[in-house]
Amino acid sequence: MAVPSGGHSETTCSDPVLRETGLVAEIDQPRFGRLARCGPPVSLSATSMVVAPGCLFAQHTEAILRELGYDDDVIAELLHPKVVTAGR
Secondary structure (H helix, E strand, C coil): CCCCCCCHHHHHHHCHHHHHCCCEEEEEECCCEEEEEECCCCCCCCCCCCCCCCCCCCCCHHHHHHHCCCCHHHHHHHHCCCCCCCCC
């Protein structure tokens, strides 16, 4: 077996066996484009596993405020003086 010349991430992300088994998967990240990411280490029969990009800063602020019962006017009031930040 040859010693890899690259770093750990470079080696694991390009390993064909890890990609084939789903331990490394590619995702579309909104800001950075196509990226390799760790896949689920196990496969469960009753629970589906999804490999997705992580959340962006403040991406869900408005949805969470709506879920908490705030209406659009109150959310706008909170956003204007930057009491909260929303990912737009």
